Structures are given as C-alpha cells and as structure tokens.
Amino acid sequence: MKILAVDDDEIALELLTESLKSIGYSDITVATSGLSALEEIDAATRPFDYFLLDIQMPEMDGIELCQRIRRMASYKTSPIIMITAMSDRSFVDAAFSAGATDYVTKPFDTLELSARVRMAENLVRETRVSTNNVFAVQSLKAKVEDALRFSIGDAITIEDVPGMIGKLAMENYLLQLSRGKVYQSIAIGFAIVEIETIFSRSSPTEMLYTLTDVADAIADSLKQSNYLLTYCGSGKFVCVADRGSRAISPDLEIAIQLSIEEMEIAYDSGAPCEITIAMGEPVTSSLWSSGNATQLMESALISAEDKRRALQLEAAGVSVSKTKKGFMKAG
Amino acid sequence: MDSFEADKRQQLDRAIMNIREKFLLNIDDRIALFDDLLAQIETGEDMEDALKQISANAHKISGVARTLGFADLGLMTSKIETDFGKALAGTLSENTVSPLISQVEEMLDHLVSLSSGNRA
Numbered sequence: 001m002k003i004l005a006v007d008d009d010e011i012a013l014e015l016l017t018e019s020l021k022s023i024g025y026s027d028i029t030v031a032t033s034g035l036s037a038l039e040e041i042d043a044a045t046r047p048f049d050y051f052l053l054d055i056q057m058p059e060m061d062g063i064e065l066c067q068r069i070r071r072m073a074s075y076k077t078s079p080i081i082m083i084t085a086m087s088d089r090s091f092v093d094a095a096f097s098a099g100a101t102d103y104v105t106k107p108f109d110t111l112e113l114s115a116r117v118r119m120a121e122n123l124v125r126e127t128r129v130s131t132n133n134v135f136a137v138q139s140l141k142a143k144v145e146d147a148l149r150f151s152i153g154d155a156i157t158i159e160d161v162p163g164m165i166g167k168l169a170m171e172n173y174l175l176q177l178s179r180g181k182v183y184q185s186i187a188i189g190f191a192i193v194e195i196e197t198i199f200s201r202s203s204p205t206e207m208l209y210t211l212t213d214v215a216d217a218i219a220d221s222l223k224q225s226n227y228l229l230t231y232c233g234s235g236k237f238v239c240v241a242d243r244g245s246r247a248i249s250p251d252l253e254i255a256i257q258l259s260i261e262e263m264e265i266a267y268d269s270g271a272p273c274e275i276t277i278a279m280g281e282p283v284t285s286s287l288w289s290s291g292n293a294t295q296l297m298e299s300a301l302i303s304a305e306d307k308r309r310a311l312q313l314e315a316a317g318v319s320v321s322k323t324k325k326g327f328m329k330a331g
Numbered sequence: 332m333d334s335f336e337a338d339k340r341q342q343l344d345r346a347i348m349n350i351r352e353k354f355l356l357n358i359d360d361r362i363a364l365f366d367d368l369l370a371q372i373e374t375g376e377d378m379e380d381a382l383k384q385i386s387a388n389a390h391k392i393s394g395v396a397r398t399l400g401f402a403d404l405g406l407m408t409s410k411i412e413t414d415f416g417k418a419l420a421g422t423l424s425e426n427t428v429s430p431l432i433s434q435v436e437e438m439l440d441h442l443v444s445l446s447s448g449n450r451a
Binding site: 008009011014015021022023085106108 | 339340342343346347350353354387390391393394395396397398399405409412
C-alpha cells in the first residue's frame with residue numbers, strides 16, 4: 001500500500017510514519033504542506049493507494065487538499081483519512097463533505113490508526129478489483145456496460161453532486177458525532193417509486209445518470225442547508241442535515257419532485273422516464289437514545305420505504321391510511 | 332501479544348523516544364516563538380495575527396504532546412487552542428486577552444521546566 005501522509009508539523013509526521021510502520025506499512029511518502037502534497041501526487045510514477053491528511057494546516061488546509069485530490073480522475077474513490085485533533089471536530093463535517101472517507105484523531109492511538117487504515121486498505125482492494133474489471137473489457141461499449149453493471153441494491157458511488165458522499169463515509173460521519181450533535185441532526189430518506197421497473201428498463205449507464213439526476217434534484221432543494229447526502233442502493237437516498245434547517249419541511253418533497261420534472265429525464269430510446277420521489281418522515285434522535293447514530297439513517301430509510309410502498313399501493317388502486325405527520329424518533 | 336507484535340511495539344516505543352528527544356532538543360525554539368508572539372501582542376501590533384499564530388502553534392503541540400509522554404502539556408495547549416478560538420470568534424479586548432496571555436505564560440513555564448530537565 002502506497003500512502004501519502006500530509007501534516008505541517010514534522011514531529012506529528014514522524015509519529016504518524018512510525019505508527020504506520022509499526023502496523024506493517026512502509027511505503028509512506030510525507031509532505032508538510034498542501035502544495036508539496038500536490039507536487040508529490042504529480043510526480044508519483046505509481047499512484048498512491050490512500051491519503052492521510054491533517055485538517056489544520058496553513059495556506060492550503062486539509063479540507064481544500066481533500067477536495068483537490070478528489071477532483072483528480074485517479075483518486076475519485078481512493079480512501080482519504082483526515083487527521084484531526086479533538087478541537088477540530090467542527091471541521092469534520094466539512095471534511096466529509098469535501099470527500100473524506102474517514103478520520104482519525106490526534107494524538108494517535110496505534111490501535112485506532114490500525115483499524116482505520118485496515119478499513120481503508122480493504123476499500124482499496126475492492127476498488128482495485130472493480131477497476132481491473134473495467135480496464136479488462138473497455139474495448140467494446142457493450143462490455144463496458146457489462147463492467148459497470150450493478151445490482152439494484154448496490155450503494156454505488158454517485159459523483160459530482162454537492163454534499164454527496166459514499167455510504168461508508170456517511171456511516172463514519174454519523175458514528176463520530178457526539179450525542180449532542182446527533183440530537184441536533186435530522187435524517188430524511190428518499191425513495192424512487194417503482195425503482196424495479198426503472199432499473200429493469202435502464203442500461204447501467206442510464207440508471208447511473210438517472211440516480212445522479214435525482215441526487216442533483218435533492219441537493220438542489222437542500223442547497224440553503226448544511227447537509228450530507230448518500231445513496232444507499234435500491235433507489236434510496238438519505239440526507240442528514242441540521243435539525244433547524246428551513247429547507248426541511250413538508251414542501252421539500254414537492255420541491256424535489258418539481259426539480260425532477262424540470263429535468264425531463266428520459267431513457268436512451270427517448271421515452272420519458274417517470275420518476276416519483278417518496279420522502280419519508282424526518283427522523284430525529286432523543287438525547288437519551290441508546291442506539292448508535294447510524295440508527296438515524298436506518299430509521300429514515302425505513303420511513304422512506306414505507307412511503308414508497310404506500311405510493312405504489314395507491315397507484316395500484318389500493319387504499320392506504322395516511323401516516324401521521326411529524327418527526328419520528330430513531331431507535 | 333506474540334513476540335512479533337511485542338517486537339513491533341518495542342520498535343515503536345524506541346522510535347517515540349527518539350522523537351521525544353528531538354522535541355525536547357527543539358523546545359527552546361518553540362519557547363522563543365511564543366515569546367516573540369507575546370511581545371507582538373504587548374506592542375499591540377497585529378494582535379489578532381499573533382493570537383492566531385499562538386493558537387496554531389499550541390494546536391501543533393497538543394497533537395503530539397500526549398503521545399510523547401507530556402500529558403500536562405497536551406492538556407494546557409489543547410485548552411489554549413480552544414480558548415483562543417473562542418476569543419477570536421468574538422470581540423477582542425484587554426479583558427478577553429489578559430487571561431489568554433496568562434495561560435500562555437503558564438504553558439511557557441512548563442516548557443522551560445521541560446527544557447531545563449532535559450539539560451540537567
């Protein structure tokens with residue numbers, strides 16, 4: 001595994017390097033600023049497998065560096081672990097939003113570092129397998145489609161949508177939130193109605209574009225809020241935002257639907273692709289909730305699924321009782 | 332812990348001891364830097380910049396101090412960083428800056444004692 005570690009403090013870099021060596025990693029390149037990190041990336045004859053970036057650095061901080069690495073085609077899905085002191089917690093949201101996969105706190109605990117790095121290593125291996133598959137068959141378009149093929153339940157990565165992060169990153173984000181911060185957060189699930197039909201009629205590329213359009217519509221309707229969004233597979237998305245966000249209202253579903261309709265999404269054949277979005281009840285957590293923060297996400301998904309089923313039954317002419325409006329409690 | 336793990340742990344402990352030595356060797360430079368920044372505050376010359384720099388340098392120390400075996404220094408610098416951050420987010424006045432300077436002076440005394448202990 002080839003690692004690039006970036007920190008403006010040389011002592012911290014040495015500690016990080018030695019800690020990584022002690023858990024079996026020796027191919028480590030270090031940089032003491034964002035700019036020199038970018039130079040190392042440019043000069044690398046073999047790409048880095050993943051990155052460890054300090055958040056607080058002068059001139060270019062770790063968040064900007066993370067964004068710039070993510071913009072590079074070779075590193076769109078590479079694990080980026082942010083290094084943060086406990087007092088940097090306010091920056092952690094911004095880091096996940098910039099594309100970070102995970103974070104580790106300073107001072108380093110070698111056990112924690114080891115767990116985080118091993119998780120990143122697994123991610124690298126999975127990505128490498130799928131990338132190799134793509135390269136092996138890229139000579140023919142049909143074969144590329146084959147390589148891109150994914151199952152309806154796969155939580156595929158959707159790129160270039162503001163606030164969109166991977167499902168693993170969203171889970172990591174939720175798990176690092178303090179109980180107070182979880183209490184201040186709200187999760188909402190969204191589900192595409194009749195996703196099975198749309199999925200079966202679409203090529204993998206078409207499906208990816210459709211999901212990206214829906215993610216864009218959700219992001220656009222939330223643009224005045226602080227939020228993170230992720231795709232969880234099966235046409236379902238989850239957004240986590242500040243509890244007080246004005247965009248989180250019953251009108252949000254209508255706003256997203258209007259935005260989708262304006263896009264006039266169509267299949268490659270030209271036939272319109274009718275997308276209806278089902279928004280679940282907003283889910284909040286009690287301060288005394290015993291479950292972990294990812295339950296917020298699970299509850300939001302369940303609520304969106306319930307709403308989707310109700311809409312599908314309604315469309316099929318089956319009468320269903322309306323669900324009670326208001327915030328659900330997770331867990 | 333098997334012997335391989337134990338070897339690795341010992342190797343890491345030795346490396347940390349070397350880094351600790353290096354930290355102690357350079358401690359006078361850190362003291363001088365904080366002294367200069369405190370002097371900058373006293374002259375009133377770009378006080379906000381001096382406060383930000385103190386906070387950033389305290390941040391650096393707090394990130395490594397505990398691992399190097401300086402738990403008290405870690406706590407002091409972490410508190411400086413937090414309190415400076417809060418002060419910088421509000422309006423700066425003598426009332427808000429004075430206690431911050433006292434905190435830095437206390438931390439400097441601690442650094443000086445570490446430096447003297449290292450020379451002894």
